[in-house]
Amino acid sequence: MDDAGTLDRAEQALRTTFGFPHFRGVQGQVVERVLAGRSTLAVMPTGAGKSLTYQLPATLLPGTCIVISPLIALMHDQLRSARMNGIRAAALTSADADRAATVAAFRAGELDLLYVAPERASQPHFRDLLNSAPVALFAVDEAHCVSEWGHDFRPDYRQMRPLMDGFPDVPRLALTATADGHTRADILQQLGIPDEGLIVSGFDRPNIRYLIRPRQNGGSQLKQLLTEQDGAGIIYAPSRKKVDDLAAALDRAGSRRVLPYHAGLSPEQRAEHQAAFVASEDMVMVATVAFGMGIDKPDVRFVAHAGIPKSIEAYYQETGRAGRDGDPAQAIMLWSAGDFVQARQRLSEVEPERLAGERTRLDALAALVEAPGCRRALLLRHFGEDPPASCGNCDNCLSPPGVVDATDLARKLLSAVYRTGQSYGLGHVGKVLTGADDDRVRQRGHDQLSVFGIVDAEEARMLQPVARALQARGSLVANEHGGLLLAGDARAILKGEAEVAIVRPAATERKRTRRGQD
Ligand code: ADP
Ligand code: ZN
DSSP, X not given: OOSTTHHHHHHHHIIIIIOOSSOOTTHHHHHHHHHTTOOEEEEOOTTXXXXXHHHHHHHHSSSEEEEEOSOHHHHXXXXXXXXXXXXXXXXXXXXXXXXXHHHHHHHTTOOSEEEEOHXXXXXXXXXXXXXXXXXXXXXXXXXXXXXXXXXXOXXXXXXXXXXXXXXXXXXXXXXXXXXXXXXXXXXXXXXXXXXXXXXXXXXXXXXXXXXXXXXXXXXXXXXXXXXXXXXXXXXXOSSHHHHHHHHHHHHXXXXXXXXXXXTXXXXXXXXXXXXXXXXXXXXXXXXXXXXXXXXXXXXXXXXXXSSOOSOHHHHHHHHTTSOTTSSOEEEEEEEOHXXXXXXXXXXXXXXXXXXXXXXXXXXXXXXXXXOXXXXXXXXXXXXXXXXXXXXXXXXXXHSOOOEEEOHHHHHHXXXXXXXXXXXXXXHHHXXXXXXXXXXXXXXXXXXXXXXXXXXXXXXXXXXXXXXXXXXXXXSEEEOTTSOEEEOTTHHHHHTTSSOOEEEOHXXXXXXXXXXXXX
């Protein structure tokens, strides 16, 4: 498509087909690139309007846009909303009885959009099908599934590159809400998109207030929440059983309608609960993470986590379902040290090549819940932004927690990381600092360093929280093998030009033993 008038035509289609007066955020930029035939990775937070960035070009470009999507439910939601806008869309899944008709429509050039799961798309007969009619665009939704660094790796996504390579003239558009720097670079590579094709939209959701608290008695904390908080809400719980129990208990409490949602319910029940939720202004859905993808409800007023989410990426995606209408909304996480203990135990089941990544993810989450500073600033830094130090709309900004000065210990830690060559994890660095009698320390000659044994038992207890705080503020980062490296303001801390404060660890420890395992 030529440049002149491309954006005009896109803006006209935006109004006439979708009924929106303007592009939002980076939408226009993404659409423009796609219409120019250039492959793109768009990283946009949940609710930013990703589907429009391929649906709109699909209506303008000759040929069909193939949409790779991981979940049948997600496909069908998108299909419904595309069709409501008069877009010619179909899906090829085991749940669609009219597959022969869909194939015929595709061959006849009568489809704007064809949704398909990667498992089907990777089969030879699908490639044959694509050779039988023009393809306008490959849209790869939830593109982080292609990366082992992402939190949702799906091996079949790896087959998309060979498929798309068979159509070198067809542009690619990868979409995700959840990609840190590593994952982004990996997606670009795995899907064959040039580095210059990366478009990242601002991640901040200023209307969401982040509140993260220890879980004391989860049930009564949530009951309390439902009496204080108006509007529709989602409560994520970690298992089907917890979902059922919590939904029943909260429903009995009687302040409003509460329904469960998880993959163990029949498809009819799920559809019914989802429809009730979407239509309601004050219903609460207690759900596993199976709930939420593709649900178009802009007025969700709160999202609560009854236990820790899987990662910061998952947390941001799940909390991002609150307040998509831009009005004030809350994200409340209730965590316990026991959640982390269990999550670390589950690491033993992870394949070796993914272990370091999973551990880093968990450490980042621990840093978030224990951070004394602004939650939003930490989250946005995690996604590669450079936010102001405080936001005024999170629990720590609204009432700063008790903190202690840990600058001295932080300097010792940073110095030990530096002197051991910036390639060891906290375990090894801690042994050096505490002067441990350890073969590996001796083999590396680290018992000869000036930092060997400079930390006493009292300080040793604070090493973990200090390391987490340093990671949280970006002064320490972990490489893909878990090795720690100096970053950010580490040098300023070492030179005594910056201070480090952490949440009072004694209180945290006491809280942990008393409240740890509810
Ligand atoms: P995502 O997939 O990024 O989470 P969706 O594609 O589901 O987001 O879009 C989120 C909501 O924003 C939908 O209700 C959609 O209709 C709406 N939306 C998308 N683009 C625009 C726009 N340009 N102006 C107003 N609303 C929009
Ligand atoms: Zn804040």
